[in-house]
Amino acid sequence: MATFQWYTRDLDKGFPGMVADTTMKNIDSYAVEEEAGLEPGDAVILGTAENQVKKVASGSESKVIGVVVHHHKEPTKPYYHQTDTVPVMTFGDIYVTVGEAVKAGDPACIMASTFKWGKTGTNVSGAAYVSGAEANGLARLRLGNNVTVIQQKSE
Secondary structure, eight states: OOOOOOOOSSOOOOOTTOBOOSSSOEEEEEEEOSTTOBOTTOEEEEOSSTTEEEEOOTTOGGGOOEEEOOOOSOOOSSSBOTTOEEEEEEEEEEEEEBSSOBOTTOEEEEOTTTOOEESSSEEEEEEEESSOBOTTSEEEEEESSSOOOOOOOOO
C-alpha cells in the first residue's frame, strides 16, 4: 500500500518582486538606465531618458513610480542589467523585502539610510502594506492611488 506524502502547509509565500495575486494590476516596461542594474523588488524612479528607470537614491525617495517585477529567466547578478527591458508594477500587489518590521496597514516608505522598503523614511504616495513581516522578511505591498487594506482577524 502506498503512503501519501503530505506537502508542507506553510510554503514560502513568494520572493521579492513576485506579483502577489491576479487581481487588477498595471505593469509597464522600461529599460534599465544604470550600469549597476536592478533587482526584483527594488523601488524605482524614472530615468534621465524617456522609457528608462533607475533605483531610488538619495533625494529621489519621493519620486518612486513602482517596483521591479520578477520575470523568470536565467539568474544573473544583477538580475536585470543595464539596457535590459524590466517590468515595473505601478498598481497592484507585489512582494518586497523590508528593511524593518512592518505590519498590515502601515504606510510604505523608503528608508533614508538604506533605500529599502520600510515604514519610516520618505512616504511612497498611495502605497501601504497588506501583510506584515519582520526585518529582512517578505511583505505584501499594495500600490495604487486609493490604497485600501483589509486585514483578517486572527481568532
